[in-house]
Amino acid sequence: MLSEKQIQDFRELLEQAQNPVFFFDNDVDGLSSFLLLRRFCRKGKGVAIKTFPGLDTSYNRKLHELKPDYIFVLDKPIIAQDFIDEAKKLNIKIVWLDHHPIQEIDKEIYYFNPLQGKPSSNEPVAYWTYKISGKKEDQWIAMLGCLADWFIPDFSEEFAKENPGLFTITATKDPAKALYETELGRLAKVLSFALKDRTTAVVKMLRILINIKGIQELIKEDSKTIPIYTRFKQIDRRYSKYLEKAKQISKEIKNKDKKLLFFQYAGQFSLSGELANEIYYNFPNKVVLVAYIKGSKVNCSIRGKIDVRTLVARAMEGIEGTSGGHKNACGASLGIEDLPKLKDNMNKLL
Numbered sequence: 001m002l003s004e005k006q007i008q009d010f011r012e013l014l015e016q017a018q019n020p021v022f023f024f025d026n027d028v029d030g031l032s033s034f035l036l037l038r039r040f041c042r043k044g045k046g047v048a049i050k051t052f053p054g055l056d057t058s059y060n061r062k063l064h065e066l067k068p069d070y071i072f073v074l075d076k077p078i079i080a081q082d083f084i085d086e087a088k089k090l091n092i093k094i095v096w097l098d099h100h101p102i103q104e105i106d107k108e109i110y111y112f113n114p115l116q117g118k119p120s121s122n123e124p125v126a127y128w129t130y131k132i133s134g135k136k137e138d139q140w141i142a143m144l145g146c147l148a149d150w151f152i153p154d155f156s157e158e159f160a161k162e163n164p165g166l167f168t169i170t171a172t173k174d175p176a177k178a179l180y181e182t183e184l185g186r187l188a189k190v191l192s193f194a195l196k197d198r199t200t201a202v203v204k205m206l207r208i209l210i211n212i213k214g215i216q217e218l219i220k221e222d223s224k225t226i227p228i229y230t231r232f233k234q235i236d237r238r239y240s241k242y243l244e245k246a247k248q249i250s251k252e253i254k255n256k257d258k259k260l261l262f263f264q265y266a267g268q269f270s271l272s273g274e275l276a277n278e279i280y281y282n283f284p285n286k287v288v289l290v291a292y293i294k295g296s297k298v299n300c301s302i303r304g305k306i307d308v309r310t311l312v313a314r315a316m317e318g319i320e321g322t323s324g325g326h327k328n329a330c331g332a333s334l335g336i337e338d339l340p341k342l343k344d345n346m347n348k349l350l
């Protein structure tokens with residue numbers, strides 16, 4: 001966890017900044033973290049980082065363009081050394097708040113990570129930015145960020161009691177239920193899909209969310225929120241189709257008693273992580289592998305009750321590519337020619 005002192009220190013850094021720029025991970029935890037801080041300090045610009053897994057050197061130009069005195073990096077496990085050097089050269093201070101495994105950190109960076117605390121913990125960044133901002137009226141934003149990272153925060157029961165139409169007490173016991181069966185979960189999906197848009201559209205979305213009065217304004221589909229919903233619907237149409245297909249496939253394999261639920265798709269949008277989560281939610285006894293084919297490359301998302309990280313690492317033996325992630329949720333990338341082999345290996349190992 002972060003200590004009271006650290007929370008206070010972070011707040012002071014925010015206050016010192018005249019022209020902060022917030023670089024945040026391109027997911028709902030990252031977005032919520034930015035919004036909580038931005039709505040608290042009322043200054044600075046936000047940049048959604050689209051490079052993965054780290055903030056890479058393609059963002060150096062933002063330092064010249066936006067001329068910040070402080071930058072705040074949120075929910076990103078890696079910052080390219082060259083970016084850090086460039087910031088130093090320009091006399092820009094770096095504040096970094098993250099909850100991923102700790103990397104070697106440059107001494108001149110103000111680094112905050114609950115994993116370093118006592119006790120060590122890894123709450124989403126939105127949880128901590130909410131503690132920093134302390135604005136009760138923004139609790140819904142913190143809820144969205146936490147949920148999207150499959151984390152139920154300690155204020156969720158309070159939230160459920162005060163917002164019965166949005167969230168339920170039973171959902172406070174189960175993050176999957178919270179995500180797939182509540183209105184708040186649906187909104188997390190809306191924001192997640194809306195983030196998958198061109199930079200200019202995302203900037204527009206940020207402006208809307210910085211100024212929005214409350215969650216009721218976000219729920220309402222009107223002239224104000226239309227840019228968010230347009231993109232969401234566009235992606236959700238595809239997403240729902242893929243999901244239906246995957247459910248169909250699982251019906252067919254149920255009879256054969258197979259452990260692996262394999263689903264592949266190609267297209268404009270990278271949705272394999274979201275799809276794998278929801279398919280796994282529907283078929284918790286299967287190991288789910290969703291393969292997103294883009295040109296000659298494949299990105300896979302794997303979910304399962306068992307240790308799929310080890311399973312995938314073994315199935316990738318002899319295949320050129322990478323794999324890694326968490327025990328029950330991991331990823332792999334490889335060339336398209338090796339996808340049948342990966343599927344085959346997984347089937348054999350299971």
Ligand SMILES: [Mn+2]
Pocket residue numbers: 029030075099124125149
């Ligand atoms: Mn996160």
